[in-house]
Amino acid sequence: MADLSVNIGRLKLKNPVMVASGTFGYAAEFADFIDLKKLGAIVTKTITLTPRKGNPMPRTCEAPAGMLNSIGLENPGLEVFIKDKLPYLNKLGVPLIISIASEKDIREFAILAKRLDKVRAISAIELNISCPNIHGRSAKLVAQDPVATYEVIKSVRKATSKVLITKLSPNVTDIIQIALAAQSAGSDAVALINTLTGMSIDVASCRPKIAAGIAGLSGPAIRPVAVRCCWEVYQKIKIPIIGMGGIIDTLSALEFFLAGATCVSVGTANFINPKVSIEIIEGIKKYLAGNKLSGIKEVIGSVKI
Ligand SMILES: Cc1cc2nc3c(=O)[nH]c(=O)nc-3n(C[C@H](O)[C@H](O)[C@H](O)COP(=O)(O)O)c2cc1C
Structure with a gap:
């Protein structure tokens, strides 16, 4: 059988399919639909x-080939997460990637990481430096500034020895510069992409469909942007890429591997078909067997240009 295993830093995954932060809750929500143990890894909602x-509501709406959301990082906070959510997640035996974000001060990243460093159940920390729905309109995202990206990761790197993943934003002029900053600051991998900023207006009421006005666009609509980001970054960095943005089936997942991703993450599609991530794992096995490939590593970055 073909080898589906991959490595993210020193973290070994049995297969390269994970679920994206914010689209899978804290996993228990999906336990009735799939065997959670089959997932390569679980990335939890940003805390x-x-x-x-x-x-404020409404926080989600449909968009052409996707959706807009401005959840604004609703979450129970670090300590409640550790006490109430982590014990269930820990029992699953699946690598756990915990997504964290600062609210007012970017020094909070290191405080969160230091606390999580002591929690054995956690395999890796994902730094959500790219949430479009939390900062004031004029505030620049950390992920839009290579210097801020470098500084945040450096401070977190000092605070923890856990595997570090940095989640990048597509809302930048040159994502390569941000990925290079993440690599040189000690991130073990980059995850890309977070949502693209967008807006949709209800003409009858003249109001934005999302109460906050501007929101994050996800789903198949953003896939070509995500695949492009993946390919651009792959050519310039040495650390692994976790690719996401509009994956809905095996073929769309394979686009990301061809563009250089080591793993893929499934987001919005979980809301349409909660079994999709497992179907993709099975589909990748069939693709590898059908093409007589020894493993997924043979596919990574093999787009012919
Ligand atoms: C409803 C919703 C909530 C999300 N919440 C988070 C979050 O808390 N943290 C994060 O890093 N990304 C969050 N994301 C972004 C996804 O993890 C993913 O990067 C993005 O949606 C692109 O992938 P997709 O097109 O497969 O959904 C959220 C996306 C959606 C649709």
């Missing part, structure tokens, strides 16, 4: 130091 109620 912050203190609990957050999130943004």
Whole structure:
């Protein structure tokens, strides 16, 4: 049988399919639909130091070939997460990647990481430096600034020895510069992409469909942007890429491997078909067997240009 295993830093995954932060809750929500143990890894909803109620409703709406969301990082906060959510996740025996974000001060990243460093159940930390739905309109995302990206990762690197993944934003002029900054600061991998900023207006009421106005666009609509980001970054960095953005089936997942991703993450598609990630794992096995490939590593970056 073909080898589906991959490595993210020193973390070994049995297969390269994970679920994207914010689209899979804390996993228990999906237990009735799939065997969670089959997933390559689980990335949990971004947590912050203190609990957050999130943004006003409506926070989601459909968009052509995708959706808009401005959840605003609703979460129970670090300590409640560790006490109430982690014990269930830990029992699954699947590598756990915990997504974290700062709210007011980017030094919170290191505080969160230091606390999580002591928690054995956690395999890796994902730094969500790219959430479009939390900062004031004029505030620049960390992920839009290579210097801020470098500084945040450097501070987190000092605070923990866990595997570090940095989640990048497509809302930048040159994503390569941000990926290079992440690599040189000690990130073990980059995850890309977070949502693209977008807006949709209800003409009858003259109001934005999302209460916050501007929101994050996800789903198949953004896939070509995500694959392009993956390919651009792959050619310039040495650390692995976790590719995501509009994956809905095996073929769309394979696009990311061909463009250089070591792993893929499934997001919005979980809301349409909660079994999709498992179907993709099975589909990749069939693709490798059908093409007489020894493993997924043979596919990574093999697009012919
Ligand atoms: C409803 C919703 C909530 C999300 N929440 C988070 C989050 O908390 N942290 C994060 O890093 N990304 C979050 N994302 C972004 C996804 O993880 C992913 O990067 C993005 O949606 C692109 O992948 P997709 O097109 O497969 O959904 C969220 C996306 C959606 C649709």
